[in-house]
Amino acid sequence: xxxxxxxxxxxxxxxxxxxxxxxxxxxxxxxxxxxxxxxxxxxxxxxxxxxxxxxxxxxxxxxxxxxxxxxxxxxxxxxxxxxxxxxxxxxxxxxxxxxxxxxxxxxxxxxxxxxxxxxxxxxxxxxxxxxxxxxxxxxxxxxxxxxxxxxxxxxxxxxxxxxxxxxxxxxxxxxxxxxxxxxxxxxxxxxxxxxxxxxxxxxxxxxxxxxxxxxxxxxxxxxxxxxxxxxxxxxxxxxxxxxxxxxxxxxxxxxxxxxxxxxxxxxxxxxxxxxxxxxxxxxxxxxxxxxxxxxxxxxxxxxxxxxxxxxxxxxxxxxxxxxxxxxxxxxxxxxxxxxxxxxxxxxxxxxxxxxxxxxxxxxxxxxxxxxxxxxxxxxxxxxxxxxxxxxxxxxxxxxxxxxxxxxxxxxxxxxxxxxxxxxxxxxxxxxxxxxxxx
Numbered sequence: 064x065x066x067x068x069x070x071x072x073x074x075x076x077x078x079x080x081x082x083x084x085x086x087x088x089x090x091x092x093x094x095x096x097x098x099x100x101x102x103x104x105x106x107x108x109x110x111x112x113x114x115x116x117x118x119x120x121x122x123x124x125x126x127x128x129x130x131x132x133x134x135x136x137x138x139x140x141x142x143x144x145x146x147x148x149x150x151x152x153x154x155x156x157x158x159x160x161x162x163x164x165x166x167x168x169x170x171x172x173x174x175x176x177x178x179x180x181x182x183x184x185x186x187x188x189x190x191x192x193x194x195x196x197x198x199x200x201x202x203x204x205x206x207x208x209x210x211x212x213x214x215x216x217x218x219x220x221x222x223x224x225x226x227x228x229x230x231x232x233x234x235x236x237x238x239x240x241x242x243x244x245x246x247x248x249x250x251x252x253x254x255x256x257x258x259x260x261x262x263x264x265x266x267x268x269x270x271x272x273x274x275x276x277x278x279x280x281x282x283x284x285x286x287x288x289x290x291x292x293x294x295x296x297x298x299x300x301x302x303x304x305x306x307x308x309x310x311x312x313x314x315x316x317x318x319x320x321x322x323x324x325x326x327x328x329x330x331x332x333x334x335x336x337x338x339x340x341x342x343x344x345x346x347x348x349x350x351x352x353x354x355x356x357x358x359x360x361x362x363x364x365x366x367x368x369x370x371x372x373x374x375x376x377x378x379x380x381x382x383x384x385x386x387x388x389x390x391x392x393x394x395x396x397x398x399x400x401x402x403x404x405x406x407x408x409x410x411x412x413x414x415x416x417x418x419x420x421x422x423x424x425x426x427x428x429x430x431x432x433x434x435x436x437x438x439x440x441x442x443x444x445x446x447x448x449x450x451x452x453x454x455x456x457x458x459x460x461x462x463x464x465x466x467x468x469x470x471x472x473x474x475x476x477x478x479x480x481x482x483x484x485x486x487x488x489x490x491x492x493x494x495x496x497x498x499x500x501x
Contacts, residue, residue, distance in 0.1 A: 066244055067237070067241055067244065070237065070240050071237060074233050074237065075233075078229045078233050082222075082225050082226060082229055086222050086225060089218060089221050090214075093214050093218065094174070094185065094214065097185050097187075098174045101174075101185070101186070101187030101207045101208070101209060102172060102189065102207075104128060104138070104140070104187075104207040105140075105187060105189045105205045105206075107128055108122075108128075108140060108142075108205055108207070109191065109205065111126065112142075114193050114201060114203070119150065120150045120151040120203075122151075131153035131155050132153070132154050132155065133155055134154065134155055135155070135157065136155045137155075137212075138153075138155060138209050139152075139156040139161065139184075139207070139209075140152075140153040140155075140205070140206065141153065141205075141206050142204070142205055142206070143163050143204040143206065144201070144203065144204075145202040147163035149163075150203070159179050159180055160180075161177065161179060161186075161206065161208065162177055162179075164188045164204065166204065167188065167189075167190040168190060169190050170191070170192075171189075172187065172188060172189045172190075173187070173189075174186070174187050176211065177208070179208070182210065182212075183210075183211040184208040184210055185208060185211055185214065186206055186208035186209075187207055188204055189204070189205050190203070190204045191203050191204075191205065250273050250274050251277070253270070253273075254269060254273070254280075261288065263354060263355070265354060267288065267292065268284075268288050269281045269288075313333070313334050316330055327372065331368075355389040355392075355500075356390050356392070356397065357389055358384060358388040358389060358397070358420055359384045359386075359388065361394060361398055361401070362418065362420065364398070365398060365405055366380050366382060366405070366418075369402075369406065369409055372406075376409070376412075378409055378412045378414060378415060379414055379415045380415075380416050380417075380418070381415060381418070382417075382418045382419075383417075383418070383419045383420070383421075384419075385420060385421035385422060388431065389431070389500070390431060390498070391431070391478075391498070391499070391500050392498075396474050396477075396478070399474060400471055400474045400475070400496070401433065403468065404433075404435045404468075404494050405435060407468065407494075408435050408436070408439075408494075409437075411437050411439030411440065412437035412438055413439055415438045416436070416437050417435070417436040417437070418433070418434070418435055418436075419433070419434040420432070420434075423497070425497075428499050428500065428501050429500045429501075430497045430498060430499055430500065431497070431498045431500055432496070432497050433494075433495070433496040433497075433498075434496075435493075436492065436493045436494075437491045437492055438489060438490075438491045439491050440490065440491075441486040441487070441490045441492050442484055442485075442486060442492045444486075447484045447485075475496065475498070478498050479498070479499055480496055480497060480499070482494065483495040
């Protein structure tokens with residue numbers, strides 16, 4: 064739109080300059096043509112005129128130009144003697160007074176635009192040295208004038224035609240320019256859409272059928288994406304080996320502590336935390352170029368797992384997940400995020416843990432909102448700000464490393480999410496998380 068707007072301004076300036084030049088040239092050409100036509104009228108008067116020995120101008124009854132005899136015809140004529148004295152006036156002048164023109168040398172002609180009765184006229188003049196029978200000569204100046212309204216009407220009509228022609232040409236050029244810009248910029252628009260698809264996980268690389276001008280850019284982007292994919296695949300393979308070597312001793316420890324539910328909970332937390340942080344250390348952070356994941360199956364997976372871990376406490380889960388809810392990120396990040404919060408709620412809950420997930424509208428972007436609530440003793444307002452700080456111990460009853468909620472904070476920072484902690488009317492803790500869907 065900016066290019067089209069700039070083109071529109073340039074065309075307006077260009078066509079305005081062309082219109083002014085064309086109208087000025089038309090006026091100049093019209094004035095020249097009018098001057099020649101008025102001079103031809105003067106030659107007609109010269110051919111018909113007779114001069115007496117007393118210097119009087121005589122014309123025959125059959126006048127060569129009838130408009131000189133018709134009042135208000137728009138064409139007037141007058142003959143001046145040397146000194147500006149009028150010798151003859153055409154009947155068409157009526158009561159008008161035509162000022163004497165500047166006196167010229169014999170044989171010279173002039174063209175000016177005098178004002179007669181507040182009206183502008185165009186006038187041609189010609190000075191002649193009239194000889195009478197070889198005995199006497201008289202200096203006479205013939206003047207013929209026509210109303211400027213005639214030429215102005217022609218200029219006005221021409222101006223309207225020029226504006227119409229240039230307007231049509233301008234609209235046509237804008238349409239052509241718009242089509243050319245749309246055609247020329249279409250590859251950039253397609254590249255932007257494909258990059259969005261890569262970010263959303265719907266494709267791996269950009270297409271290859273791009274113009275030569277963009278080929279280097281798209282090839283470099285594809286090389287970068289392929290290198291990243293290869294890098295991630297290598298570390299995934301390494302993680303598979305690391306996970307196998309870590310899970311074997313953890314499984315042995317769980318078997319040896321089968322009767323100690325608290326130790327089993329701690330081992331399960333260690334298992335999940337080690338696996339998550341090993342993955343993040345290998346990949347350098349959460350993976351964002353993947354398709355959004357459905358939330359409901361992950362929530363059900365977490366609830367089923369926590370029911371086993373807290374089987375002795377047997378908290379009642381109230382789960383409300385809006386149908387079709389999605390998380391715009393890695394499934395592992397979601398499991399770690401919600402898992403830490405639900406695990407924390409299970410630790411503190413007396414009998415009930417609630418989890419509500421839905422999509423809410425916000426200015427410029429939709430948000431995934433998660434509410435985790437328990438019916439425990441709640442959170443002291445004095446330590447709400449400390450609750451997400453790494454290493455701060457706020458769980459004195461159940462013990463732990465105080466790292467779970469700090470991990471939550473780190474994930475939310477990456478996804479530009481927010482966390483609010485408050486107390487329910489009944490005194491329990493309420494955690495509200497909002498994460499942009501885009």
